[in-house]
Every structure is written in structure tokens, then in C-alpha cells.
Amino acid sequence: AQSVTQLGSHVSVSEGALVLLRCNYSSSVPPYLFWYVQYPNQGLQLLLKYTTGATLVKGINGFEAEFKKSETSFHLTKPSAHMSDAAEYFCAVTGSGAGSYQLTFGKGTKLSVIP
């Protein structure tokens, strides 16, 4: 069984400030980890993913995330927030083995960017 916990359902940052969205997971097998972004009234768009290899993963729009196995974390960061980053962000996990095709989502974190 796998689960995802996103700390903070709502995060506010000032424009230009650091964005940090937290995600912790539990998985009985080595995980694949994802961050998705959802803009209002739209579907989910992949920001970045970790499968194997380098633990620091860079995504679109200047976001990056680091897989820390010892902390079971996959926090999302961006050095400088932009107004266009205002959206809801979802962390998701799946197992890495064959047949591990169920994607489990966290409850989401809504990011507000204050001018």
C-alpha cells in the first residue's frame, strides 16, 4: 500500500520569494514520484518526475524536487515565485515494479502568490 501526505492545504508566498511545497510518501516498494500542477478549471499537467538515477529532478517552469529516501520525502521548490505559479499542486506516488500502475495522489496544496 502506498500513501502521500502533503503538508499544508494552502501556502501563500510573496512574488519573488522561495516556494516550498512539502510531500512525504509511504511505499512498500521503491517508488516513482511525481508532481502535477492544476490551473483553475483545467486538467493536471506533469511538472516533474523521479524514477531512477539522480535524486534532484528539474521540471518545467523552474521547479525542482529532491528525492530523499531516508526522509521519505519529495519536496517541490522554486527559488523565486511568479504570479503565474498560482495553482494547485499534487504530489503522487506509484510503485516501480511491473504491475505497479496505480497512481496515488496527495490531497493537494493550493499555492497563492501575493504581489
Place this chain on the structure above:
Amino acid sequence: NAGVTQTPKFRVLKTGQSMTLLCAQDMNHEYMYWYRQDPGMGLRLIHYSVGEGTTAKGEVPDGYNVSRLKKQNFLLGLESAAPSQTSVYFCASSSLITGAYTEAFFGQGTRLTVV
């Protein structure tokens, strides 16, 4: 480049009515999923399919049925709609490459209101 297409985009049903949501993908993906999204709950898996002719229950399957008669289509049915099924429904698809899970691609969603 259509990706995952959901129809309809909006629907209002009366309690007890039935309807079918259609999902079509043009990426030749093996796996397809139906999720529902409710405020503060993230995305919860309703049903999924790992191939043509096969379906399985997810986290919240009650009140829904699915069929996958063709690889590119995944239908979600509500036999007797209830107000608790008011939600935004997302279809997604994904694939395996050399046994490794790839990210899920999402449709734009169907906003269903049951009155």
C-alpha cells in the same frame, strides 16, 4: 495532438438518472483510469483498466461501472446518479516502457452536478 479527450465537459443530472462519460486517448496507452476530484480530497481512483477488455476497482468504485471494449476508449457509467456523485471527473492514461511506469496524462475533466 489530442492526447486524452473527455466528453462531455459539463453535465447536470437529476437524482436517479443515468449517464456515460467517455474518455478517448490517441497515445496507444495500455492503462487507463477514472478519478474523481473533490475539494480537499485530492484525486481518488474510481476504476482502472490495464488493457482492452479488462477493468478493476479502485478506491471509490461504488455507484460506478466501466467498460473498455477498445484500447483507446474507457467509459464510466453512472446507473442511478446521486448527489454524492457531484464531482469533477478526470480520465487519465499511461503506459509502460521496458517495464517502467511512465507518467499519467490527464483529460480536461468533466464537471458533473447531480441535483
